Structures are given as structure tokens and as C-alpha cells.
Amino acid sequence: MTRVENAAGPQVKRLSDYAPPIFLIDTVALDFDLRDGETKVSSTLVGRRNPASKDPSDVLELDGQELRVLSIVLNGDVVSEADYRIDGDKLYLSGVPDSFSLEITTAIEPEKNTALEGLYMSEGMYCTQCEAEGFRRITYFPDRPDVMAVYTTRLEADAARFPVLLSNGNLVEAGSLDGGRHFAVWNDPFPKPSYLFAAVAGDLACVSDSFRTMSGRDVELRIYVEHGNERLTGHTMDSLKRSMKWDEERFGLEYDLDLFMIVAVSHFNMGAMENKGLNIFNSKFVLADPETATDADYERLEGIVAHEYFHNWTGNRVTCRDWFQLSLKEGLTVFRDQEFTSDTHSRGVKRVADARLLRTVQFPEDAGPTAHPVRPESYLEINNFYTVTIYEKGAEVIRMIHELLGSDAFRKGMDLYFERHDGEAVRCEDFVAAMEDASGVDLGQFRLWYSQSGTPELEVDLEHDVATRTARLKVRQILPPTPGQPNKKPMLIPLSMALLGGDGRALPLELRGDNSAAAPAARVLSVSAEEQEFVFENVAERSVPSLLRGFSAPVRLRTSRNAAEDCFLFRHDDDPFARWDAGQSYLTRAIIAAAQSGGGGEAVLDDDFLDAVGEILNDPAIEPAFAAELLTLPGETVLADAMLPADPDAIHAARDAARREIGLRHTALFRTIYDRLSGAYAPDDMSTEAMGRRALKAVALGYLVASGESAARTLAAEQAAGATTMTESMAALQALNNVECPEREAAMAAFHDRWTGTPLVLDKWFTLSATSALPGTLEIVKELLEHPKFDLGTPNRVRAVIGAFATGNPVHFHAADGSGYSFLADQIVRLDALNPQIAARLVAPLTRWKRYDEARQRMMRECLARIRRHPGLSPDVTELVAKGLGEEG
Ligand code: TRP
Ligand code: ZN
Numbered sequence: 001m002t003r004v005e006n007a008a009g010p011q012v013k014r015l016s017d018y019a020p021p022i023f024l025i026d027t028v029a030l031d032f033d034l035r036d037g038e039t040k041v042s043s044t045l046v047g048r049r050n051p052a053s054k055d056p057s058d059v060l061e062l063d064g065q066e067l068r069v070l071s072i073v074l075n076g077d078v079v080s081e082a083d084y085r086i087d088g089d090k091l092y093l094s095g096v097p098d099s100f101s102l103e104i105t106t107a108i109e110p111e112k113n114t115a116l117e118g119l120y121m122s123e124g125m126y127c128t129q130c131e132a133e134g135f136r137r138i139t140y141f142p143d144r145p146d147v148m149a150v151y152t153t154r155l156e157a158d159a160a161r162f163p164v165l166l167s168n169g170n171l172v173e174a175g176s177l178d179g180g181r182h183f184a185v186w187n188d189p190f191p192k193p194s195y196l197f198a199a200v201a202g203d204l205a206c207v208s209d210s211f212r213t214m215s216g217r218d219v220e221l222r223i224y225v226e227h228g229n230e231r232l233t234g235h236t237m238d239s240l241k242r243s244m245k246w247d248e249e250r251f252g253l254e255y256d257l258d259l260f261m262i263v264a265v266s267h268f269n270m271g272a273m274e275n276k277g278l279n280i281f282n283s284k285f286v287l288a289d290p291e292t293a294t295d296a297d298y299e300r301l302e303g304i305v306a307h308e309y310f311h312n313w314t315g316n317r318v319t320c321r322d323w324f325q326l327s328l329k330e331g332l333t334v335f336r337d338q339e340f341t342s343d344t345h346s347r348g349v350k351r352v353a354d355a356r357l358l359r360t361v362q363f364p365e366d367a368g369p370t371a372h373p374v375r376p377e378s379y380l381e382i383n384n385f386y387t388v389t390i391y392e393k394g395a396e397v398i399r400m401i402h403e404l405l406g407s408d409a410f411r412k413g414m415d416l417y418f419e420r421h422d423g424e425a426v427r428c429e430d431f432v433a434a435m436e437d438a439s440g441v442d443l444g445q446f447r448l449w450y451s452q453s454g455t456p457e458l459e460v461d462l463e464h465d466v467a468t469r470t471a472r473l474k475v476r477q478i479l480p481p482t483p484g485q486p487n488k489k490p491m492l493i494p495l496s497m498a499l500l501g502g503d504g505r506a507l508p509l510e511l512r513g514d515n516s517a518a519a520p521a522a523r524v525l526s527v528s529a530e531e532q533e534f535v536f537e538n539v540a541e542r543s544v545p546s547l548l549r550g551f552s553a554p555v556r557l558r559t560s561r562n563a564a565e566d567c568f569l570f571r572h573d574d575d576p577f578a579r580w581d582a583g584q585s586y587l588t589r590a591i592i593a594a595a596q597s598g599g600g601g602e603a604v605l606d607d608d609f610l611d612a613v614g615e616i617l618n619d620p621a622i623e624p625a626f627a628a629e630l631l632t633l634p635g636e637t638v639l640a641d642a643m644l645p646a647d648p649d650a651i652h653a654a655r656d657a658a659r660r661e662i663g664l665r666h667t668a669l670f671r672t673i674y675d676r677l678s679g680a681y682a683p684d685d686m687s688t689e690a691m692g693r694r695a696l697k698a699v700a701l702g703y704l705v706a707s708g709e710s711a712a713r714t715l716a717a718e719q720a721a722g723a724t725t726m727t728e729s730m731a732a733l734q735a736l737n738n739v740e741c742p743e744r745e746a747a748m749a750a751f752h753d754r755w756t757g758t759p760l761v762l763d764k765w766f767t768l769s770a771t772s773a774l775p776g777t778l779e780i781v782k783e784l785l786e787h788p789k790f791d792l793g794t795p796n797r798v799r800a801v802i803g804a805f806a807t808g809n810p811v812h813f814h815a816a817d818g819s820g821y822s823f824l825a826d827q828i829v830r831l832d833a834l835n836p837q838i839a840a841r842l843v844a845p846l847t848r849w850k851r852y853d854e855a856r857q858r859m860m861r862e863c864l865a866r867i868r869r870h871p872g873l874s875p876d877v878t879e880l881v882a883k884g885l886g887e888e889g
Contacts, residue, residue: 010875010878012380013323013378013379013382014377018321018324019053020053021144022050023047023048024047024050025141026048026149027045027150027152028043028045028141028149029151030152030153030154031043031154032153032154032157034155039108039126040106041106041119041138043105043139043141044101047060047101058094060096060142062140062142063089063135063141063143063144064136064137064139065133066108066109066113066118067139071105072093072102072103073103074101074102075100083095091140104140106140110126114793115837116795117133117269118130118135119137119138122265122266124161124203125200125201125202126157126199126200126201126202127198127202128199128275129268129273130196132195132383141194142194145193145321145322146322147193149194150190151167151168151188151197152172153185153187155185155186155199155201156181157181157201159176159181160180161203163182163203164201164206165183165184165201166184166199166201166278167199168188168192170257171184172187189257190257190276190317193319196316197275198278200224200280203227204226205230207230207233208220209221211241211244211245211255214248215254219255219259219260221237221261222261222262223263223264223286225264229283233286235288239301239302239306240262240309242306243305247336251313253313256317259277260279261278262305264281264282264287265282266794268280268282268796271284272308274316283760285304288301291726292726292760292761295691295727296727298691299341306336306341307334307337310333313418314329314332314333317422318422318426319424319425319426323379324376325428326386327394327428328427328428331390331391331394331396334391334394335398344688345688346623346625351551351576352576352577352580353629354392354395355577356638357392358388358392358396361637362388362455362554364851365389366389366455369847370483370847370880371389371453371482372387372483373389373450373451374389374390374450380879381840381876381878381879383836383837384879396553396554400446400494401435401443401446403550403552404494405439405441409435409439413437417435432446445490445492449492452491454480454485454488455556456555457478457480457557458495458527458548459477460475460545460547460557460559461473461474461475461559462499462543462544462545466542469537470536470539471536471539471543472535473497473525473535475525475527475534476530476531477529477531477555479491483886490528490530492528494525494526494552495547495548495553496522496525497522497547498521499543499544500544500546500568501543502541502542504572509536510537510538510539511523511536513535522575546569548577548581549577551577561582563606564608570582570583576626579630587605590606590609591633591634591655592643594654594658595639595643595651596643598650604654604661605658610662613662616631617631617669617670617673624695625695627699631662633655634655636655636810636811637807640851641851645851645852646852652811656706659706660706660708662703663706663707663708664707666703670703670704671704674715677693677697683728691727698727698731698734698735701715701719701732701735702734705735705736706735713736713743716747717743717746717747720736726761732747733768738774739774740775759796763797763799766787766797766804767801767804769784770800770801770805773809777805778812778823781823782823792831792834793834793835798831798842802824802831802842803841805823806820806824807844807845813845818859821860821863822859824845825863825867827842828867836875840880843881843884846860846884847864847883849884864881865885868882
């Protein structure tokens with residue numbers, strides 16, 4: 001079907017234009033007649049005038065997209081075509097009385113739905129995705145989250161092909177019908193916005209279990225998967241039960257229905273979706289066993305199961321008033337899933353992983369033309385706002401509130417938030433107000449974190465005066481301009497710090513002006529002015545400042561620390577984040593210096609640092625998972641963020657040189673560790689400890705191979721050939737992936753042949769192939785698009801090849817001849833015709849042109865302009881390309 005737009009084209013939506021709905025809908029009765037070719041959807045809405053609306057209009061405004069109207073009946077009377085108006089994606093019905101019943105029947109074509117929004121088909125099953133605005137592709141409805149209704153859903157389909165019929169809530173009726181058909185009726189007693197609606201019809205296997213809640217109710221848990229995949233659901237079920245328990249213990253939140261279902265689907269635009277009582281998941285985040293999923297896959301799966309489950313309270317019971325408030329549910333729910341992971345595994349390791357994600361993806365977003373506040377003020381296409389800023393920076397904002405209030409007051413704030421707003425659609429402001437009221441802490445200035453975009457920079461300088469025994473910490477905050485926000489107000493930035501003395505131990509901090517007698521070893525300073533000075537008294541010795549401990553705020557830190565001081569902290573800091581960060585800071589400085597000097601054969605790393613690496617490897621007190629983090633070099637994307645203009649080839653070469661130096665210096669030690677860890681756990685032991693050991697073993701193998709010795713390549717080849725788990729297999733392939741050698745060729749070919757029939761594993765082969773730095777990779781990527789298993793209609797595969805190339809292969813994506821850019825532009829245009837949401841997600845790398853040299857800038861902009869000229873472009877891609885060219889904001 002062709003895309004119909006309003007005459008004026010896609011409209012910008014503004015937060016300031018918000019008006020409450022004129023009519024509310026109390027109940028929805030949906031009836032799906034699922035048939036090949038065309039599905040009929042009948043919807044009966046019982047509604048009434050909204051007492052909270054001042055607008056006297058009698059026009060009911062409904063959203064609908066790609067729908068064919070069959071009939072409309074208002075309070076029993078057929079509405080003729082003259083009595084309603086369809087304009088683009090809106091249907092206007094006038095003369096609507098103060099209370100009404102409206103029956104609308106429409107026809108849709110799920111088989112032709114390649115956008116994967118609304119009702120669509122995946123591997124022969126029907127499924128839905130309604131967030132954010134997919135429900136309007138199912139039926140005409142006020143498709144906005146502040147319209148909350150009780151849904152009853154009847155599904156009717158062929159009984160043999162679709163034996164399983166599911167929707168939200170509880171099953172109330174089911175039975176067979178003539179002609180081999182059957183039906184099921186579901187009712188969800190909790191009023192919900194349309195974006196949380198879901199329905200599934202298919203031939204699926206079911207794995208079930210149960211959970212007894214803290215008040216003693218038994219909840220049935222079901223996971224639906226394709227037949228044959230039942231045995232791959234163990235970790236999902238276990239993660240679900242642990243999430244349910246954790247939410248009771250940590251937040252006192254209990255599940256509210258008698259049934260909780262998860263359905264795995266192969267074609268899915270994102271990770272998973274929290275539909276009430278019927279979560280729908282990308283199968284990638286449901287199916288796992290040690291043979292096919294890596295430890296990292298296990299951890300992500302667990303985090304996503306927890307995230308979607310936690311949405312039941314933060315998102316579903318209390319939802320968003322409008323999509324500008326998206327971070328209300330997403331930032332808060334990410335914070336909750338981060339806490340779950342921290343409580344379950346290692347808090348320090350999790351903090352490092354989250355900080356790395358922010359630096360790799362969110363800081364660049366915040367520094368580019370698509371930067372937006374955690375609570376945006378306008379958008380063209382809401383799908384484009386499911387960003388790392390809304391999710392991850394949003395979670396950091398919640399975390400800062402948590403740190404400012406302390407966990408007891410934060411918990412009181414959560415309780416008050418639910419007490420006030422259960423069953424409502426609210427704003428980020430309502431959350432902040434609950435926190436403020438419960439704690440008595442003034443969050444006035446803090447609110448700027450919601451409205452100001454861009455990453456604050458903190459310049460911190462320590463001056464030590466031996467004569468007066470004082471140390472002055474001078475702090476300056478710089479708030480770089482972002483689109484639409486040239487000038488900014490100083491923000492409230494919690495800066496956690498300590499001063500480490502010569503033996504590496506923290507000195508007592510006597511802060512001038514603090515009247516309490518306390519002299520703690522670490523403090524959280526409230527930075528609130530543009531420039532501020534904190535004076536510490538009775539400082540016995542010269543010290544090194546440990547800063548932004550625990551990554552206390554999502555800011556860029558600029559310190560006057562030198563390489564030796566970074567090394568000192570890398571050895572001694574007792575805060576895991578600060579210790580890791582000192583290492584990253586040392587490495588970034590060294591690698592960028594080497595990249596800038598053109599790689600004239602000089603050593604990249606000094607002995608001080610290389611010795612520290614040896615000490616870490618020999619220190620039994622450091623947990624292996626954390627040692628693995630400490631020894632992982634900053635990625636090329638993070639390094640590019642520290643060099644202007646960024647030179648991707650020089651960065652890659654310098655980073656490689658650093659890896660080789662570490663590998664050569666510690667070859668024997670890495671080999672010892674590798675051998676020791678090889679026998680230290682059962683391959684299918686999925687405990688935190690075993691995963692950590694495997695992570696460190698993978699790091700050791702990586703450095704051994706990086707040293708360039710052929711024995712190491714043999715070792716990797718043997719590990720690849722003999723691996724009984726995906727973690728071992730991937731560690732070996734990753735170690736070999738940038739080395740031109742027969743071992744790599746053989747291992748990759750064997751992996752491909754072994755896994756061609758297993759899509760989720762084959763995706764890993766596609767990604768390895770697309771992210772290799774070896775010469776000729778772009779040609780190989782083009783061949784991958786012709787691979788019999790490549791399919792532009794499967795988002796996982798598109799991400800595994802095109803997405804991986806654009807974000808995980810800086811050397812080839814930024815090839816000096818522009819070939820990487822124009823390849824991506826071609827694919828975006830091709831994909832946009834099928835799935836605009838996925839096409840739009842690929843645009844970001846082209847919008848980062850400001851960071852590169854003039855020739856690359858010109859080529860990247862040309863590609864954006866070429867995409868923009870393409871006729872019939874979706875609003876999704878249009879918005880990002882326009883922003884990328886600097887035409888908006
Ligand atoms: N609410 C989902 C989550 O964070 C995100 C999501 C899933 C989504 N599918 C989507 C957002 C499709 C937009 C479109 O858990
Ligand atoms: Zn979410």
C-alpha cells in the first residue's frame with residue numbers, strides 16, 4: 001500500500017501543544033477474524049466526554065494507518081461516508097454525544113506488513129507490535145497513551161494452523177467453530193493505553209512454570225516458542241522468576257495478573273516489548289543454551305527479561321501521558337534492570353559496562369546533530385526517539401536522584417509515586433515531584449537534566465599547598481551548545497571523589513564549610529555553579545584525585561592528571577569505575593598520541609603501565625570479570641571521540657600496536673592464565689564466577705594472538721575447532737578476526753557450515769565477517785547481501801550485517817574513498833521501502849560527520865543529501881537525514 005500523508009507532509013509534534021483528549025474510551029471489544037490475505041477487525045469502543053478537557057468540540061479524532069474502512073456505526077446508527085472525514089492518518093467523526101458506543105470494522109493485510117508495526121506475520125504466526133503507534137495499523141482508535149481502556153479481545157482463526165490464540169490478561173472463553181476454525185476470548189482487567197495491546201496466533205510450543213508471589217498468589221508463567229525450541233527457554237524462565245522475586249524484595253512490587261506470558265518471534269524491530277501480561281520478545285533474547293549463546297548473550301537476555309518484567313509497574317500500571325515522557329518509563333526501567341543485574345552479579349563490572357555504553361553511543365549522540373534532551377520538546381517520528389539518550393542517559397538521571405536522596409528516601413519516593421499515580425498516565429515531572437515530596441530534597445536545579453541536551457564537561461584541577469596543608473579542587477562545568485540550545489544554565493552535578501595518598505589509600509576529607517565533624521574517605525560534591533572550589537584541610541600529603549567515582553554523573557571528565565597519575569590510580573584506586581577509568585584515560589591519551597604522530601615506530605605504552613598490567617594479572621584479589629574489563633582497550637569509536645579530526649586508520653593502527661605491546665610484554669603470563677583458566681570451570685557452568693573466568697581467558701587469548709606469534713594462532717584455531725560452547729567458539733573467532741591467516745579462514749568456514757541452519761548463530765558469523773578490519777571487507781559485505789541466508793526483511797540479519805558494518809567497522813565504514821558511506825546510503829534507501837524503523841536506525845553513523853576531516857565530511861553529507869532526495873522517503877528517515885544535514889533543531 002502506498003503511504004498517505006497529510007497534504008502538508010509529516011507534522012512536527014510539540015510538547016507545548018499537548019491538550020488532554022476530548023473523549024475518553026472506557027472499554028474496547030476487539031474481534032479479529034484472521035484469514036489469509038485479509039483480516040477483518042471489528043472494534044467496539046464505549047466512550048464518553050473527558051471531564052478534564054475544556055474543548056467543547058463534538059468531533060472525535062481517531063488515528064488509523066493503512067486501514068480499509070468497512071463500516072462505522074455510532075450508537076446503533078450507520079455513519080455514512082458523508083458524516084466522517086479521513087485526512088491522511090486521521091479519521092474525524094463529528095456529532096459525537098457525551099457518551100457513546102462506536103463500532104468500527106476495518107480490513108488489514110498482515111501478510112504484506114513488512115514494517116513489523118501493527119499486526120504482521122513472522123514465520124507463519126500472527127503477532128503484533130503496537131508501541132509506539134502501531135495500534136493505529138490495526139484499527140481506528142485514539143492511539144495516544146493517555147487514553148486508557150479495558151480490552152476484551154476475541155481471536156478467530158484456522159484451528160490447525162493457529163492452535164494457539166493469545167492476547168492480554170486472562171482467557172475467558174475458547175471453543176471450536178465450523179469449517180475447522182476456532183476462537184478464544186481474552187480480557188485484561190487493567191485499563192491500559194493502546195500501545196500495550198498484543199495478540200498472537202500461531203502453532204507454538206509452550207513451556208510453563210509458576211511463581212508464588214509475596215502475598216501467596218500463584219502466577220502461571222508461560223513461554224511460547226517454535227516447536228523444537230522448548231529446551232532453549234531455561235534461562236529465560238529462570239531470569240523471569242528471579243526478576244519477579246527481586247522486584248518484590250527491592251521495591252515491594254508484586255505481579256498483578258494470574259498469568260504472565262512471553263512469546264518469542266523471529267522478526268522484531270527491537271529487543272522486546274512489555275505488553276500487559278503478554279510480552280513479545282525478539283527470539284534472540286529468549287532462546288539460549290551454552291552451545292549456541294555466549295555468556296554475553298546470557299547476560300543481555302537476563303537483563304531484557306528483567307527490563308520487560310519491571311515495566312509491569314514502571315510503564316504499565318503507571319504509564320506515560322504522551323511520548324515526550326518516554327523516559328519516564330524507559331529511563332526508570334533501565335535503572336531498575338541495571339540494579340537487578342548489579343545485585344545479581346558484580347556491581348562494579350556492571351557500572352563499567354554501562355559507562356562504556358554511554359561513552360560509545362550516547363556521548364556521540366549528545367554531541368551530534370540528533371542530540372535531544374531526556375524529555376524532548378518536539379519530534380517528527382516517535383520511533384526515532386527510542387534512543388540511548390532516552391534510555392541510558394534517562395537511567396543515569398534516575399541514578400543521580402537515587403544517589404542524591406539515598407536508597408531509603410528513593411524507595412519512599414517510589415512508593416509515593418505508585419500511591420499517587422497507579423492507573424494513571426503521567427509526566428516525568430510527576431516522578432520528580434514524588435521524589436522531592438517523599439525526601440524533602442529540593443530537585444529544582446536538578447530538573448535541568450530533563451530539559452538540557454548535551455553532555456556536560458567537568459574540568460577538575462587539584463592544587464596542593466604543602467605549607468597550609470590544604471588541597472583545592474577547582475571545578476568548572478562547560479555545557480556545550482546543542483541543536484536549539486545555544487546557551488545553557490549550570491547544572492547540579494554530583495561529583496563523587498577521594499584523594500589517594502602515596503600508599504594508594506584514601507586520605508580523610510575535611511571539607512571546608514562542612515560543619516559536621518566527619519572526615520570520610522570519599523565524598524559526593526554537589527557541583528552547582530559554573531565555577532566552584534572545594535577546599536580540603538589538614539591534608540597530610542600530596543595526593544592524586546580519584547574522580548567521578550562510581551560514574552556519579554553522565555559527564556565528560558577533564559582532569560589535569562598526567563600519565564603517571566592515571567597509572568597510579570589504575571594500580572590503586574579502590575573504586576572499580578574510577579580504577580577502570582584511569583586505565584582508559586591512560587590508554588586513550590597514549591593511543592591518540594601515537595595516532596597523531598603517524599605511528600613512527602615509537603612505543604605506544606610505557607613501562608609503568610605495562611608493569612601495572614602484569615600486577616593486575618597476578619593479583620588474586622581482583623575478580624576475573626573485572627580484570628577482563630581493566631585490560632580491555634577503549635574501542636575505536638570511543639577513541640575517535642577523543643581525536644579531532646578523527647583518523648580511523650591511524651586509530652586502528654595505534655590501538656593494534658598497543659595490543660601487540662601488551663601481548664608481547666606478557667606472553668608467558670597470558671599463556672599461564674589461559675591454561676589455568678581452561679580447566680577452572682565446567683563449560684556449561686553459567687555462574688557469575690565461571691563467566692568471569694571465561695571473559696578473562698578470552699582477553700588472554702586476544703593478547704596472545706595480538707602478539708603476532710604463530711603458536712597463538714594455532715591455539716586459537718584449536719580452541720575454535722574444539723569448542724563445545726559458543727563463548728569459547730566466539731572468543732577464538734574474535735581473536736582471529738583481524739588476522740589474515742589460514743587459521744581464520746578455516747575456522748570461519750567451519751563455523752558457517754556448522755551453523756547455517758541456526759539463524760541466531762549464523763548472525764554471529766555474518767557479524768564477524770562484516771566487522772573484520774582485513775582488506776577487502778566491503779566487497780565481502782556486498783557478497784553477504786547475496787548470501788542465500790541474507791534477508792532484508794529480517795531485522796536481526798540486517799543488524800548483523802549492515803548495522804554491524806556501519807557501527808562496528810570504523811576502518812572500512814570510513815574508508816577514504818567514501819565507499820563505506822555510499823554502501824550504507826544505498827542500503828538505507830533500499831530498506832526504507834520495507835521497514836522505515838530499521839532503515840532509520842542505520843542513519844546515525846552518517847550524521848557524525850563533524851568529527852572527521854573535510855573530505856570525509858563532504859562525502860558523508862553528500863550521502864545524507866542523496867538519501868534525502870529519494871522520492872517517497874519515510875518520515876523516520878526524513879527526520880534523521882534532515883537533522884544530520886543540520887536543517888532542523
Ligand atoms: N518498550 C520497549 C522496551 O523498551 C521498546 C520497544 C519494543 C519498541 N518494540 C518497539 C519501541 C517498537 C518502538 C517500537 O522494552
Ligand atoms: Zn523498556
